[in-house]
Amino acid sequence: MIKYVLTKDYSDMSRKAANILSAQILLKPDSVLGLATGSSPLGIYTCLAERCKKGDLDFSRITCVNLDEFRGVARESEHSYYRFMHYNLFSRINIDINRTFIPDGSIENADEACEEYERILTSVGEVDLQLLGLGHNGHIGFNEPAAVFSKGTHYEELTESTVRANARFFTSEKEVPTQAYTMGIRNIMSAKRILMVVSGADKSAIVKRAFFGDTTPNVPASVLQLHRDVTVIGDASAFSEIADLI
Ligand code: GLP
Helix, strand or coil: CEEEEEECCHHHHHHHHHHHHHHHHHHCCCCEEEECCCCCCHHHHHHHHHHHHCCCCCCCCCEEEECEEECCCCCCCCCCHHHHHHHHCHHHCCCCHHHEECCCCCCCCHHHHHHHHHHHHHHHCCCCEEEECCCCCCCECCECCCCCCCCCCEEEECCHHHHHHHHHHCCCHHHCCCEEEECCHHHHHCCCEEEEEECCHHHHHHHHHHHHCCCCCCCHHHHHHHCCCEEEEEECCCCCCCCCCC
C-alpha cells in the first residue's frame, strides 16, 4: 500500500521525512536503516544531524546499509558515495562507523564485490526502513530500466540519462563513472517499510508513471506498488501530475 504525503517544498519534505526516520530510531534504537545518496536525501541528513547534536536522536545502536556505489571509484575519492555518506551524515552523528555499510566500488571483480555485499546484507538482517530517491527514468538505487526486475546486489551499466543526472556532482559528464554496484530490487522490496522522497518539477512525469502506471521493470520504481508499506513524500512540484489522484 502506498501513502502519499504532499509537502510545500524541499525543506518541508526533508523535515517530514526526517520525522519518520526519527520516529523509527526512537521507537527501535537498534534499527537497520537502508540509506540513499543524491540530492533528495541531503536535507533529511542535515535534519537528522541537527537532532542528534541537540541530543534528541541517538544513533549509537543503529546500523546503516547503503543502496549503491560507483564501480571503479576508490572510497577516498571525492566522488564516491562512501565519501558522500561520511561527509553528509556519518561524520555528523554518533554512529558506530563499523555499523555503516556501502558496496565497495574499488573491488574490480564484480562477482566478488556483489557477493561480499550480499554477505553483509544477510549479516545485518532485515532492513527496518529503506530510504529511496527516484531517478528520472524510474531507477531506484542504480536499478536501471530492464527486461526483468533484478534480484540481489549486482553490477549495472548506467544509462545516459543517469550519467547526465549525476554529472552535476562532477566537473564534466565525461568524468562520471558509467558502472555501479547496487542492491537489487529483491533486496529493496525485502525492507519492512520504504520511504521515498521526490522533489522538483522534473520528477513529476516519472512519479505518475511509477505509481499510477503499469508495474514493469521498464520503470523499476513501479515495483513499489506491490510493497505492503511505502510512503512517498513529495513537494508540490514533484506531485503536480498526481495531485488529483492522491
Ligand atoms: C542516483 C542514485 C539514486 C538516487 C537518484 C536520484 O542515481 N544512485 O540512489 O535516488 O540518483 O537522485 P536525486 O535525488 O539527486 O535526484
